[in-house]
Amino acid sequence: MNQGSIAVIGAGKWGQALHFALSQKQKCLISSRSKREIENFVDLETAMDCEYLVIAIPAQEIRGWLKENFVFKGQKILVASKGIEAKTGEFLNEIYSNFVPDKNIGFISGPSFAAEVIKGLPCALVINSKSKKLYKSFQPFFPNFIKTYFSADVIGAEIAGAYKNVLAIASGICEGLQLGKNAQASLIARGLVEMQRFGKYFGAKKSSFLGLSGAGDLFLTANSTMSRNFRVGLGLSQNKKLEDILKELGEVAEGVKTADAIHNLSKKYSIYTPIANEVKLILDGKNPKDSLKDLLKN
Numbered sequence: 001m002n003q004g005s006i007a008v009i010g011a012g013k014w015g016q017a018l019h020f021a022l023s024q025k026q027k028c029l030i031s032s033r034s035k036r037e038i039e040n041f042v043d044l045e046t047a048m049d050c051e052y053l054v055i056a057i058p059a060q061e062i063r064g065w066l067k068e069n070f071v072f073k074g075q076k077i078l079v080a081s082k083g084i085e086a087k088t089g090e091f092l093n094e095i096y097s098n099f100v101p102d103k104n105i106g107f108i109s110g111p112s113f114a115a116e117v118i119k120g121l122p123c124a125l126v127i128n129s130k131s132k133k134l135y136k137s138f139q140p141f142f143p144n145f146i147k148t149y150f151s152a153d154v155i156g157a158e159i160a161g162a163y164k165n166v167l168a169i170a171s172g173i174c175e176g177l178q179l180g181k182n183a184q185a186s187l188i189a190r191g192l193v194e195m196q197r198f199g200k201y202f203g204a205k206k207s208s209f210l211g212l213s214g215a216g217d218l219f220l221t222a223n224s225t226m227s228r229n230f231r232v233g234l235g236l237s238q239n240k241k242l243e244d245i246l247k248e249l250g251e252v253a254e255g256v257k258t259a260d261a262i263h264n265l266s267k268k269y270s271i272y273t274p275i276a277n278e279v280k281l282i283l284d285g286k287n288p289k290d291s292l293k294d295l296l297k298n
């Protein structure tokens with residue numbers, strides 16, 4: 001293993017933004033499935049030989065990618081993805097736990113549009129890990145325009161980062177239906193309560209939902225067309241087909257599959273998640289205006 005070296009795996013919008021940020025203070029390699037004309041682009045084998053890896057692959061693809069490509073050689077891993085695996089309902093930390101020990105892995109959360117990070121605009125992120133030593137080993141790699149915080153509440157950060165994408169779809173629908181800012185603010189506030197209720201069932205800390213991982217990322221994502229998930233909601237409000245919306249988007253919108261995962265988990269464990277459930281029904285074809293009536297029922 002190449003001691004002290006760092007690489008980003010995944011050269012999508014977030015992988016490229018993290019590569020830019022992590023290149024400010026030191027050389028940072030980057031790798032992806034297809035070759036890219038990016039500084040310090042390397043093949044996967046070279047990247048995997050780095051001591052520090054930042055993995056920015058879509059949540060639904062992680063299990064397959066790990067099975068096909070990952071060999072643990074003591075690397076320290078930072079997971080940059082946000083989502084819950086739809087086909088199993090497993091959280092990302094559960095998937096990674098089959099490949100990496102808890103002391104070697106952390107999860108990034110917080111309000112962070114790639115488009116702003118790649119411009120060097122200031123932001124704040126949380127590195128969530130069972131190991132504070134892991135956080136301390138990654139922290140020096142981050143540039144001065146990114147303030148990092150530590151939290152040991154991995155499940156809270158994971159659920160917050162995944163759930164906010166589903167709520168962003170709901171908020172985009174609300175915007176698209178021109179229901180007004182009162183409705184949108186109420187939806188976001190009730191969504192935060194719902195997210196925290198869901199997280200509590202899995203042992204998440206309430207504070208994670210009041211901080212950067214929850215409220216911070218939700219306020220960002222549910223109020224901006226910079227969010228892919230918010231734009232999915234806008235498309236749904238215009239009765240566009242989901243396949244057409246995603247084709248036009250050309251990037252991942254994790255909330256679509258995570259809505260499935262949350263719906264299945266809340267049904268399995270009898271957790272009250274009305275907003276996420278309506279998003280799932282709308283993604284399956286329910287008229288958004290009918291969902292609105294159902295959500296407004298006293």
Ligand SMILES: NC(=O)c1ccc[n+]([C@@H]2O[C@H](COP(=O)([O-])OP(=O)(O)OC[C@H]3O[C@@H](n4cnc5c(N)ncnc54)[C@H](O)[C@@H]3O)[C@@H](O)[C@H]2O)c1
Binds near residue numbers: 012032113115
């Ligand atoms: N874009 C952002 O602002 C942002 C910010 C924070 C977190 N994230 C999260 O980062 C993750 C990646 O999002 P993104 O914005 O980079 O998406 P993107 O659609 O821009 O890029 C996804 C990348 O993953 C690659 N990919 C897809 N399937 C793959 C597979 N099976 N194996 C290897 N690579 C594969 C694609 O080729 C693409 O380069 C998501 O979980 C997202 O929620 C995104």
Ligand SMILES: O=P(O)(O)OC[C@H](O)CO
Binds near residue numbers: 111112113168226227
């Ligand atoms: O574009 P979105 O909706 O995937 O959001 C991107 C980031 O998660 C914002 O923190």
